[in-house]
Amino acid sequence: MPGFGLTLGYTLTYLGLIVLIPIAALFAKAAGIAPERALAIALDQRTLAALWTSFGSSFLAALVNVVFGVIVAWVLVRYSFPGKRLFDAIVDLPFALPTAVAGIALSSLYAPKGWIGSLFSPRGPLNTWIDAQAWLPEWVRAVEIDWKIAYTPSGIVIALIFIGLPFVVRTVQPVLAEFEPELEEAAATLGASRWQTVTRVILPRLTPAVLTGFALAFARAVGEYGSVIFIAGNIPYVSEIAPLLIVIRLEEFDQPAAALVAAIMLVLAFVMLLVINLIQVWSRRRFGDVV
Numbered sequence: 001m002p003g004f005g006l007t008l009g010y011t012l013t014y015l016g017l018i019v020l021i022p023i024a025a026l027f028a029k030a031a032g033i034a035p036e037r038a039l040a041i042a043l044d045q046r047t048l049a050a051l052w053t054s055f056g057s058s059f060l061a062a063l064v065n066v067v068f069g070v071i072v073a074w075v076l077v078r079y080s081f082p083g084k085r086l087f088d089a090i091v092d093l094p095f096a097l098p099t100a101v102a103g104i105a106l107s108s109l110y111a112p113k114g115w116i117g118s119l120f121s122p123r124g125p126l127n128t129w130i131d132a133q134a135w136l137p138e139w140v141r142a143v144e145i146d147w148k149i150a151y152t153p154s155g156i157v158i159a160l161i162f163i164g165l166p167f168v169v170r171t172v173q174p175v176l177a178e179f180e181p182e183l184e185e186a187a188a189t190l191g192a193s194r195w196q197t198v199t200r201v202i203l204p205r206l207t208p209a210v211l212t213g214f215a216l217a218f219a220r221a222v223g224e225y226g227s228v229i230f231i232a233g234n235i236p237y238v239s240e241i242a243p244l245l246i247v248i249r250l251e252e253f254d255q256p257a258a259a260l261v262a263a264i265m266l267v268l269a270f271v272m273l274l275v276i277n278l279i280q281v282w283s284r285r286r287f288g289d290v291v
Contacts, residue, residue: 069168
């Protein structure tokens with residue numbers, strides 16, 4: 001093939017300089033720690049709590065994005081309405097918006113005195129409205145809604161949902177656009193209801209694309225830093241994410257510890273993405289390669 005050697009050499013060189021060498025340097029730095037100290041850092045309660053917060057919040061946010069991302073992609077593909085192009089462009093806003101700006105905006109909205117956060121405060125409009133409804137049972141009116149969103153793990157999940165939604169929408173949208181209408185017509189002709197058509201004809205063929213969107217949203221969320229630190233509260237053992245812990249270790253001039261935490265994150269993310277890719281392979285063999 002003309003140019004194969006040149007392009008292959010360029011590709012390997014580029015990947016080596018940009019991806020492989022930095023990763024190798026990271027593991028080399030982490031490997032320089034004594035085994036006893038490395039084990040102490042890896043099993044430290046603060047490290048485990050930060051990893052759990054990052055991966056747990058990312059997984060939950062990716063699941064939410066799968067549900068609502070498929071719905072958004074369905075609306076954008078299947079329906080025509082005024083302002084459709086505007087809404088389609090808004091989906092890409094998290095791509096263009098600086099993460100720090102997104103974090104400040106979200107923390108302002110969901111803070112206890114913010115437009116949305118104040119709705120769920122003890123003296124907020126929601127509790128006031130419930131108290132004013134005499135027709136509600138007494139036990140319902142006695143329940144006081146006190147949900148603090150910003151500066152808690154809930155705020156982390158919301159920030160990760162915000163930055164991950166476009167990955168699911170943009171992955172599922174082109175697949176939906178290429179669906180043959182004859183398949184749905186055939187299902188309707190055979191007596192399938194609309195729900196049966198969606199669950200047995202459409203969703204199975206969407207599975208590879210949905211898993212791809214989930215993997216992209218999850219991978220993006222695990223390493224997110226800018227939009228999270230403003231709304232997380234950054235409380236150790238409660239709402240401290242692993243990327244922030246790495247930054248703290250670097251500020252303490254403990255580069256080996258920072259490299260070790262980063263290496264643990266990399267291994268965990270690689271294992272989870274490997275599992276997702278294996279499920280993708282299975283789904284393509286089961287339902288056909290539609291991506």
